[in-house]
Amino acid sequence: MSTIIIKNGTLVDYRTECRADLVISGGKICKIAPSVDVEEEKRRATSGGVKVIDAAGCLVLPGLIDAHTHYHLVSRGTVTADSFREGSRTASFGGVTTVIDFADHNKGMNLEESAKFRLDEMARGGMAVDYTLHQGVYGHGYDASIPENLERLKELGIRTLKIFTTYRNTGYLLDDPASLRDLFRNAKRLGMLVTVHCEYNPFIEKINDNWKGTYLPKDHPDMRPAEAEAEAIRTYGEIAFEEDCPLYIVHCSSEAGLDEIRRLRGMGAEIYAETTPTYLFLERSRLEGNDGALFVMTPPLRTERDNKILRDALSRGEFNVVATDHCSFTREQKLSSCDVRTIYPGVPGTEEMFPLLYTAFKDRMPLSNLVSLVTNEPAKLFGISGRKGSLSVGMDGDVCIYDPRGERILDDSIVHTAAKYTAFRGLKIEGKVSCTISRGRVVMERGEYFGEPGEGRFIEQSSTLEGGVAVWPPARGFFIPKDAIRKVCND
Numbered sequence: 001m002s003t004i005i006i007k008n009g010t011l012v013d014y015r016t017e018c019r020a021d022l023v024i025s026g027g028k029i030c031k032i033a034p035s036v037d038v039e040e041e042k043r044r045a046t047s048g049g050v051k052v053i054d055a056a057g058c059l060v061l062p063g064l065i066d067a068h069t070h071y072h073l074v075s076r077g078t079v080t081a082d083s084f085r086e087g088s089r090t091a092s093f094g095g096v097t098t099v100i101d102f103a104d105h106n107k108g109m110n111l112e113e114s115a116k117f118r119l120d121e122m123a124r125g126g127m128a129v130d131y132t133l134h135q136g137v138y139g140h141g142y143d144a145s146i147p148e149n150l151e152r153l154k155e156l157g158i159r160t161l162k163i164f165t166t167y168r169n170t171g172y173l174l175d176d177p178a179s180l181r182d183l184f185r186n187a188k189r190l191g192m193l194v195t196v197h198c199e200y201n202p203f204i205e206k207i208n209d210n211w212k213g214t215y216l217p218k219d220h221p222d223m224r225p226a227e228a229e230a231e232a233i234r235t236y237g238e239i240a241f242e243e244d245c246p247l248y249i250v251h252c253s254s255e256a257g258l259d260e261i262r263r264l265r266g267m268g269a270e271i272y273a274e275t276t277p278t279y280l281f282l283e284r285s286r287l288e289g290n291d292g293a294l295f296v297m298t299p300p301l302r303t304e305r306d307n308k309i310l311r312d313a314l315s316r317g318e319f320n321v322v323a324t325d326h327c328s329f330t331r332e333q334k335l336s337s338c339d340v341r342t343i344y345p346g347v348p349g350t351e352e353m354f355p356l357l358y359t360a361f362k363d364r365m366p367l368s369n370l371v372s373l374v375t376n377e378p379a380k381l382f383g384i385s386g387r388k389g390s391l392s393v394g395m396d397g398d399v400c401i402y403d404p405r406g407e408r409i410l411d412d413s414i415v416h417t418a419a420k421y422t423a424f425r426g427l428k429i430e431g432k433v434s435c436t437i438s439r440g441r442v443v444m445e446r447g448e449y450f451g452e453p454g455e456g457r458f459i460e461q462s463s464t465l466e467g468g469v470a471v472w473p474p475a476r477g478f479f480i481p482k483d484a485i486r487k488v489c490n491d
């Protein structure tokens, strides 16, 4: 395995922002120093070649983590455009070296069997970047065997769970209070983190039963309103709080939802929150055009005000994680229906994630904090911080080199998803990922893809909340205050 020396860059991770060189060897970060002598490293390298990357003017970040992806998602007789190979490719173009995907709780399988089924699919499907999983726990399969099965899931290296507050017809909905309490108690006991999709089913069913309007894309936000998100956060958050169990809210989309998160945290509940670029940057007016179906997802896009409130909250440290909910159908698949009851929901977005965040927030918050949202925070919460999410010696050799120079307007021709479109068209991005390195292998450099299907590895979650990695409310948001950001070069 070759050695990679990254020279002259600015290293940025959750606690560091400094000029330094970085050496990767044997798939791990093996040296960080103000100046690395290339000739000396060449003499030291025993096998493989030595590649030197000049990162002058660039940011050198830990390989990014997209903590919410759906690659190869089978839905209503079709499958997403980005399977594991295509997903790995678009991730590499976005600087993402680890994705956290989802395992369904399959009918007729227990949790452990469901997880193994998905892991096998991912291994055989040719993942080229590393991955781990959130395991779904669905209402259709909730029974007395779950607690014991959770223990076996944990032994397998999966310690994060996903529940749904909606989708009764697919059997996903988990709303029986006794089951929820049982799940929260056992998750707490085992140090597993429960993540939850929040749209309160009784609200949505009632609206649907009484709906007199059309079923066009523009109607979708009114059929699944922000109040439904808020009510689900309130109801599930309170039960989790009563059971003293932390809860992670996926893809918070609205001011109303955020207000509930604030209220629960104010009560002392341990609530972690994720949002996505879609809810930060896209408003519901996108659903009004001829191609409005392209922008259908759940929860639906909200108002410009919601976008702005979420951006303000993000810059203040109220969100722990930004992830994408990448779920890629092609333009043809999306536009094959104009009825929101049958449009395939979801959009791609892993590739656009960091450029959008960098452009919008680089002047609003310390870069370390911004980078942490897509590196160390998800690594910590999802139990992979021993290998991923920061730049230190001994960590996996995962690096994203970001060149902040230059501006582009996002359009379909820029992105590499097999969906062949971007939901963020028309938005300006500053800079781009110039190189992505996964465990010491260059998987993307200057617009060329070098990923090898099958090289991606399952990363076991070694701990999630055992020992308590973060406690709400921290003194000043989750972020380390800027004046405490360690300058490694100086110590």
Ligand SMILES: [Zn+2]
Pocket: 068, 070, 325
């Ligand atoms: Zn999702």
